[in-house]
Amino acid sequence: MIRTVMVVEDDDAIRMVLRTNLEDEGYRVLEATTAEQGLVIVQDEQPDVVLVDLRLPGIHGLDLVRSLRATSQVPIIIVTAQTDSHDVVAGLEAGADDYVTKPFVAKELMARIRTQLRRSAPPEEGEEELVCGPIELHPDTAEVMRGGEQVPVSRIEFFVLAELIGAKGRVLSRDHLLRKVWGYGNAGDGRVVDNLIYRLRNKIEDDPANPELLLTVRGFGYRMKA
Amino acid sequence: MIRTVMVVEDDDAIRMVLRTNLEDEGYRVLEATTAEQGLVIVQDEQPDVVLVDLRLPGIHGLDLVRSLRATSQVPIIIVTAQTDSHDVVAGLEAGADDYVTKPFVAKELMARIRTQLRRSAPPEEGEEELVCGPIELHPDTAEVMRGGEQVPVSRIEFFVLAELIGAKGRVLSRDHLLRKVWGYGNAGDGRVVDNLIYRLRNKIEDDPANPELLLTVRGFGYRMKA
DNA sequence: GCCGCATGTCGCAAGACTGTCGCAGGTAGG
DNA sequence: CCTACCTGCGACAGTCTTGCGACATGCGGC
Numbered sequence: 001m002i003r004t005v006m007v008v009e010d011d012d013a014i015r016m017v018l019r020t021n022l023e024d025e026g027y028r029v030l031e032a033t034t035a036e037q038g039l040v041i042v043q044d045e046q047p048d049v050v051l052v053d054l055r056l057p058g059i060h061g062l063d064l065v066r067s068l069r070a071t072s073q074v075p076i077i078i079v080t081a082q083t084d085s086h087d088v089v090a091g092l093e094a095g096a097d098d099y100v101t102k103p104f105v106a107k108e109l110m111a112r113i114r115t116q117l118r119r120s121a122p123p124e125e126g127e128e129e130l131v132c133g134p135i136e137l138h139p140d141t142a143e144v145m146r147g148g149e150q151v152p153v154s155r156i157e158f159f160v161l162a163e164l165i166g167a168k169g170r171v172l173s174r175d176h177l178l179r180k181v182w183g184y185g186n187a188g189d190g191r192v193v194d195n196l197i198y199r200l201r202n203k204i205e206d207d208p209a210n211p212e213l214l215l216t217v218r219g220f221g222y223r224m225k226a
Numbered sequence: 227m228i229r230t231v232m233v234v235e236d237d238d239a240i241r242m243v244l245r246t247n248l249e250d251e252g253y254r255v256l257e258a259t260t261a262e263q264g265l266v267i268v269q270d271e272q273p274d275v276v277l278v279d280l281r282l283p284g285i286h287g288l289d290l291v292r293s294l295r296a297t298s299q300v301p302i303i304i305v306t307a308q309t310d311s312h313d314v315v316a317g318l319e320a321g322a323d324d325y326v327t328k329p330f331v332a333k334e335l336m337a338r339i340r341t342q343l344r345r346s347a348p349p350e351e352g353e354e355e356l357v358c359g360p361i362e363l364h365p366d367t368a369e370v371m372r373g374g375e376q377v378p379v380s381r382i383e384f385f386v387l388a389e390l391i392g393a394k395g396r397v398l399s400r401d402h403l404l405r406k407v408w409g410y411g412n413a414g415d416g417r418v419v420d421n422l423i424y425r426l427r428n429k430i431e432d433d434p435a436n437p438e439l440l441l442t443v444r445g446f447g448y449r450m451k452a
Numbered sequence: 453g454c455c456g457c458a459t460g461t462c463g464c465a466a467g468a469c470t471g472t473c474g475c476a477g478g479t480a481g482g
Numbered sequence: 483c484c485t486a487c488c489t490g491c492g493a494c495a496g497t498c499t500t501g502c503g504a505c506a507t508g509c510g511g512c
Contacts (some may be wrong), residue, residue: 120270140396142446155445
């Protein structure tokens with residue numbers, strides 16, 4: 001079954017990234033740049049989840065949340081730049097089901113969307129196994145195991161590894177990783193990825209200088225051993 | 227068997243939080259914002275439990291309780307902002323089976339609902355065992371045992387521990403705990419959880435500085451030892 | 453072999469994250 | 483009224499994370 005996600009966000013760059021990520025996950029994506037537009041489209045199209053930015057031109061995102069809640073039970077996730085907990089709490093009180101603050105980790109946002117969807121649509125097929133050679137990822141505990149022993153990795157390292165292993169040996173470009181993991185406009189240039197790969201190798205490879213698991217594909221990007 | 231819970235509450239934010247928590251517990255949720263609506267839906271749908279707010283627009287919650295009691299034996303739990311014991315006593319006399327005052331601890335409300343359900347549907351499968359290493363939770367008595375000895379913990383500490391142990395080793399984010407335990411509006415942001423964890427550790431860990439049961443997962447949240 | 457570019461390597465510093473603790477208002481019980 | 487406790491809050495310090503830049507290295511084409 002194809003699910004529809006509605007994005008209400010005025011910043012073109014962020015909306016773009018969200019759309020790309022959502023489409024990659026197989027969702028149909030609807031977009032709106034204002035609260036008014038969003039309200040109409042939601043009622044028209046009955047999406048399965050709505051992402052709402054708080055800072056919108058004109059009507060504030062909060063009011064949009066309240067309006068939506070008044071007429072619909074669609075799961076609402078607030079995506080806001082306000083780290084100010086004020087807006088966030090107000091958002092939840094207004095009836096949102098979850099919130100994510102920018103800069104967000106795109107993979108995490110996707111996971112949260114899945115969670116909201118699960119509520120409205122029962123049990124999907126089990127989580128994908130995240131295993132590659134001696135490396136094993138446990139999303140439940142956010143732990144990475146290597147041959148049975150735990151390897152401490154940071155939040156972002158975890159998500160990058162998850163993305164790579166999930167790709168099952170396919171090459172992923174730096175851009176792809178930037179968009180999927182870092183998520184958005186993170187103008188941060190390419191080397192960030194290189195760095196992270198370097199650090200990951202130091203943690204999961206026997207000989208980080210001669211990687212056997214996390215391979216470089218010159219000119220394209222990185223991939224896990226098949 | 228899927229149980230149905232009816233929520234009669236006019237405040238959108240609170241109703242939302244209740245719905246989220248109830249659905250997470252696996253209940254089907256019906257909502258009404260007025261007594262009239264509630265009465266109709268209850269007779270229509272025969273829910274297994276009804277939550278009633280006392281302050282409702284129009285007909286008062288108390289009258290709704292009386293009306294319900296006149297025609298049904300469905301367990302009724304009053305959820306009220308009135309700490310004023312007046313209304314509460316009146317509510318119980320009107321035929322309610324239990325009451326919870328706001329701000330309530332979400333997990334506690336869920337527990338009370340289970341209790342009411344147990345009455346109407348006798349032998350379910352036993353309660354989930356809330357045990358983790360030397361720690362043992364007794365929901366009936368709200369006691370925490372550690373290696374056979376009782377550890378005094380506060381109300382909220384108890385529910386946080388219950389949530390964590392119930393998660394069986396999975397990581398729970400601060401957000402998750404805030405919503406599941408504190409339940410709502412608790413404008414209080416982040417550090418509240420950290421503090422509570424700190425206090426819990428002082429009570430249940432041998433060496434609180436090097437926790438072995440209640441673990442931190444940096445960047446994600448907390449979890450119990452598997 | 454030489455050059456240019458892609459990638460590896462590493463240290464740094466800002467800032468994020470968490471642990472720790474004292475304080476104060478609130479509540480319950482006496 | 484007093485006391486004890488619960489609970490949220492803020493401050494501070496220590497640790498870890500992470501983007502960045504600089505330089506080294508290696509690959510591929512000529």
